Amino acid sequence: MDISINKSPRQGAVLFSPYLRGEGIQKALEIGRENILFEIRESKLKGRGGAGFPTATKWMLVAASVAKEKFIVCNADEGEPGTFKDRVLLLEYPELVFDGIVIAGYTIGAKEGIIYLRGEYEYMLQSLEDYLSKMREDNLLGNSILGQEGFDFDISIRLGSGAYVCGEETALIESLEGNRGEARNRPPYPVNTGYMNRPTVVNNVETLASVPHILLKGGEWFKKYGTDKSTGSKLFSVSGDCTRPGVYELPWGTKISELLEIVGGENAKAVQVGGASGSCIPRSQFDRTLAYEDAATGGSIIIFDKNRSMLKVLKNFMEFFVEESCGQCTPCRIGNVKLLEGIKDIERRNYTFSYINKLKDLGRTMQVASKCGLGQSSPNAFISILENFKEEIFNYNGFGGTNGK
Amino acid sequence: MLLLEKNSLTEEIEELVNLMGHERSSLLPILQALQRKHKYISDFAQQEIARLLDIHPVEVYSVISFYAFLHSEPHGRNIVRLCQTITCDMAGKDAVAKAIERELGITFGQTTKDKRITLEYANCLGMCDQGPAMIVNDRVYTHLTPEKAVNILNEIK
Numbered sequence: 353m354d355i356s357i358n359k360s361p362r363q364g365a366v367l368f369s370p371y372l373r374g375e376g377i378q379k380a381l382e383i384g385r386e387n388i389l390f391e392i393r394e395s396k397l398k399g400r401g402g403a404g405f406p407t408a409t410k411w412m413l414v415a416a417s418v419a420k421e422k423f424i425v426c427n428a429d430e431g432e433p434g435t436f437k438d439r440v441l442l443l444e445y446p447e448l449v450f451d452g453i454v455i456a457g458y459t460i461g462a463k464e465g466i467i468y469l470r471g472e473y474e475y476m477l478q479s480l481e482d483y484l485s486k487m488r489e490d491n492l493l494g495n496s497i498l499g500q501e502g503f504d505f506d507i508s509i510r511l512g513s514g515a516y517v518c519g520e521e522t523a524l525i526e527s528l529e530g531n532r533g534e535a536r537n538r539p540p541y542p543v544n545t546g547y548m549n550r551p552t553v554v555n556n557v558e559t560l561a562s563v564p565h566i567l568l569k570g571g572e573w574f575k576k577y578g579t580d581k582s583t584g585s586k587l588f589s590v591s592g593d594c595t596r597p598g599v600y601e602l603p604w605g606t607k608i609s610e611l612l613e614i615v616g617g618e619n620a621k622a623v624q625v626g627g628a629s630g631s632c633i634p635r636s637q638f639d640r641t642l643a644y645e646d647a648a649t650g651g652s653i654i655i656f657d658k659n660r661s662m663l664k665v666l667k668n669f670m671e672f673f674v675e676e677s678c679g680q681c682t683p684c685r686i687g688n689v690k691l692l693e694g695i696k697d698i699e700r701r702n703y704t705f706s707y708i709n710k711l712k713d714l715g716r717t718m719q720v721a722s723k724c725g726l727g728q729s730s731p732n733a734f735i736s737i738l739e740n741f742k743e744e745i746f747n748y749n750g751f752g753g754t755n756g757k
Numbered sequence: 758m759l760l761l762e763k764n765s766l767t768e769e770i771e772e773l774v775n776l777m778g779h780e781r782s783s784l785l786p787i788l789q790a791l792q793r794k795h796k797y798i799s800d801f802a803q804q805e806i807a808r809l810l811d812i813h814p815v816e817v818y819s820v821i822s823f824y825a826f827l828h829s830e831p832h833g834r835n836i837v838r839l840c841q842t843i844t845c846d847m848a849g850k851d852a853v854a855k856a857i858e859r860e861l862g863i864t865f866g867q868t869t870k871d872k873r874i875t876l877e878y879a880n881c882l883g884m885c886d887q888g889p890a891m892i893v894n895d896r897v898y899t900h901l902t903p904e905k906a907v908n909i910l911n912e913i914k
């Protein structure tokens with residue numbers, strides 16, 4: 353296996369700071385459920401999987417339910433193009449992820465935690481299973497965890513099979529239940545009727561990995577990093593045209609230009625923030641900040657330098673969505689195909705501007721009429737790239753950049 | 758399929774079902790185990806799974822057809838998945854793909870005559886900082902060049 357694992361140089365305020373396995377669980381058991389919820393609420397931690405829902409609210413809803421069975425599901429489907437931070441957490445910081453799951457289970461009153469690991473990450477299955485066995489040996493999993501009478505909890509790992517949409521929480525639950533990964537109508541939300549129709553918390557790997565640190569150092573401490581609305585730090589997966597691609601932990605509120613300097617991407621003409629379903633930010637807006645309230649992202653940052661054809665970039669994104677649409681609803685199933693056809697027409701110089709405008713309208717319809725986040729966000733790239741790079745794409749200047757690499 | 762093969766496949770599926778459970782939620786792990794070993798899930802296997810889980814065979818087929826990594830048609834002994842998504846594309850996946858196609862004499866979506874290798878494209882493998890990337894069965898290879906990729910494939914049996 354030739355994946356670079358290079359733990360020692362990683363540095364960061366929260367996730368990439370020192371932590372001893374089991375510490376967070378110990379602390380959680382000491383302070384009890386009420387105080388855990390209090391600290392998480394204080395920290396204003398929001399979901400790191402993309403949607404940014406307040407974690408404490410989600411946990412409280414399930415903790416308050418009297419159902420006799422509840423579940424905590426760790427979403428390790430990480431399928432958004434350009435995202436690979438969960439890979440780093442699972443391979444290099446499993447103690448944070450697994451302790452976070454145990455703490456969540458304790459807080460909401462679950463006996464079972466499930467990790468939904470994308471099929472592409474099957475190569476890490478054995479090492480994760482071995483890690484779980486060690487936790488069982490050390491009584492960090494199993495019955496009466498760390499001597500806490502009545503706290504019985506275990507974690508199992510389930511694999512995906514190559515479907516991006518299964519990262520969407522209701523599609524993920526369908527998949528766990530043995531079905532096609534087709535998103536459900538929401539509401540009801542998983543906190544009410546989740547896995548096996550039981551109250552279920554679905555959290556991203558990074559969200560759960562943040563929890564042990566918050567408990568140890570307090571919600572107030574966490575809030576020192578980031579902005580008012582986006583507290584703490586975030587892992588960014590940086591790829592594309594830069595000299596130092598990789599995973600970086602930076603506080604929310606970091607400017608795009610600052611990030612580019614850190615990763616050696618100063619020559620960028622555009623940055624795709626949030627992956628294929630995110631939006632494309634041109635150089636003129638590089639002073640925007642990475643934050644839920646500005647340029648939001650689940651972590652994906654893809655950098656394009658001046659030689660890249662933005663039309664080709666857009667085509668790659670739309671091909672992705674055409675393949676990954678689950679096909680359940682018409683706006684997404686047909687819409688993505690139409691948008692891709694439009695891009696091919698532009699490539700062939702066979703378009704009119706009224707046709708392009710119709711396609712943008714179609715995109716806006718998809719944003720409101722699609723059933724799940726896939727179809728709601730797939731037109732983002734289409735609209736933002738055609739808008740921000742029209743000179744290049746429609747060849748305003750004679751020899752534009754469209755014949756780039 | 759020979760009767761003997763059928764019997765052994767039935768036995769294998771019975772074992773899997775006993776291990777993983779008769780519930781519907783065991784369907785995917787059962788299919789994944791069969792896929793890993795046989796590289797596809799035959800009509801007969803689908804019927805047997807349906808029988809043992811007490812669901813309609815169409816349900817089994819419909820699940821298989823949904824997931825990119827599950828197949829209902831025979832495939833090669835090794836499945837190669839080259840990432841076709843944006844960063845790997847920018848890092849030169851086209852050159853890698855062409856070299857592999859030339860070397861094996863097949864195009865993506867096809868299987869070599871000797872059933873050694875099936876070529877497929879996959880979407881983002883989560884290795885974008887080290888692209889171009891590919892997965893061979895369940896092993897990942899990164900920083901591919903055309904030559905490196907071809908050497909890797911020439912070594913697998």
Ligand SMILES: Cc1cc2nc3c(=O)[nH]c(=O)nc-3n(C[C@H](O)[C@H](O)[C@H](O)COP(=O)(O)O)c2cc1C
Pocket residue numbers: 398399400401402403404405427428429430431432516517518519520521522554555556557559560724725726
């Ligand atoms: C198409 C689609 C794919 C998604 N993929 C992922 C994913 O791979 N990982 C993830 O954590 N969340 C993903 N999400 C978001 C989840 O639906 C959900 O919001 C998240 O897992 C909640 O966890 P959090 O609150 O900790 O972020 C996806 C959403 C959509 C619409």
Ligand code: SF4
Pocket residue numbers: 517534535676677678679680681682684685722723724725726727728
């Ligand atoms: S929006 Fe797309 S992925 Fe989501 S349910 Fe509709 S067809 Fe499926």
Ligand code: FES
Pocket residue numbers: 433434435840841842843844845846880881882883884885888890
């Ligand atoms: S784009 Fe190829 S691994 Fe992510």
